[in-house]
Amino acid sequence: MPIIYDELMNAKQEGLTASYGDRETMLYALGVGFMRDPMNADELKFVYENNLQTVPAMATVIGWGKGSTLARSGINYLMVVHGEQRLTLHKPLPYAADVIFDERVVGVFDKGPKGAIIVTEREVREKSGDKLFTASATIFARGDGGFGGPKEGAPEPHPIPTRAPDLVHECDTRVDQAFIYALSGDRNPLHRDPAIAKMAGFPRPILHGLCTYGTACRAIISTVCKYDATRITGFDVRFSAPVFPGETIVTEMWIDGAVVSFRCTLKEREAVVINNGKCTLAG
Numbered sequence: 001m002p003i004i005y006d007e008l009m010n011a012k013q014e015g016l017t018a019s020y021g022d023r024e025t026m027l028y029a030l031g032v033g034f035m036r037d038p039m040n041a042d043e044l045k046f047v048y049e050n051n052l053q054t055v056p057a058m059a060t061v062i063g064w065g066k067g068s069t070l071a072r073s074g075i076n077y078l079m080v081v082h083g084e085q086r087l088t089l090h091k092p093l094p095y096a097a098d099v100i101f102d103e104r105v106v107g108v109f110d111k112g113p114k115g116a117i118i119v120t121e122r123e124v125r126e127k128s129g130d131k132l133f134t135a136s137a138t139i140f141a142r143g144d145g146g147f148g149g150p151k152e153g154a155p156e157p158h159p160i161p162t163r164a165p166d167l168v169h170e171c172d173t174r175v176d177q178a179f180i181y182a183l184s185g186d187r188n189p190l191h192r193d194p195a196i197a198k199m200a201g202f203p204r205p206i207l208h209g210l211c212t213y214g215t216a217c218r219a220i221i222s223t224v225c226k227y228d229a230t231r232i233t234g235f236d237v238r239f240s241a242p243v244f245p246g247e248t249i250v251t252e253m254w255i256d257g258a259v260v261s262f263r264c265t266l267k268e269r270e271a272v273v274i275n276n277g278k279c280t281l282a283g
Helices: 005-009 022-031 056-061 177-182 194-199 209-222
Strands: 012-020 080-089 097-110 116-126 131-141 167-172 232-239 248-256 259-266 272-281
Touching (some): 005 097, 022 177, 056 080, 056 209, 080 209, 097 131, 209 232, 209 272
Antiparallel strands (some): 080 131, 097 116, 167 248, 248 259
């Protein structure tokens, strides 16, 4: 079924609810690689209930599976890839909360034979009414172009400086990391089942894109932020290539005041896996 532009632009859901607690907060941190060294006192606060601090990137899994704004969009999900992820934090994420969120489609762009770009936005607030964060995701529906919608207007990527990076940090990933990360919500078998991965054209399961996203956040927390995750107020990326569990993610960072531009490559092979990264810091 082809995309019906006006119908998709009106797609939304309101008043959805979700809850999470310290268990989910600690599990997420483990899933993106915190506490590889059990003696690292700086990382302990992300995985231990004493003075627990939340990884900001965890916002992308809060309420995972709740809502189906694109369920009747008509897109071919076998041809869909996650293109971009944007996050604005209105306050530091608590380690436990009951939340209410609204989700809507904010843009649909026709790229013809290349496919369609669909941008969704999720606004999340605490039950008290305080705004918690706004998350925006861009998906690229490779099999659904040519529906007659606008061709221009999709979000522009953040430019990476041309100078040498100010910081470079390596983060390992475990060969079983996708199994740990999947427990935070995304149970897509592509990331765990070798047979499904081969059907999708990969030699073996790939790491979740949002796990790579969280690993990049871990790199900036442990360097620029000096383990104070509350400094991060925004985290935007463009996904450009998959990671295989066990590979080493190398994050290059450029610091310009309250903006950290970043890009992620792999140590083991030539590939840019995250590009056009922008981390915004408070103060």
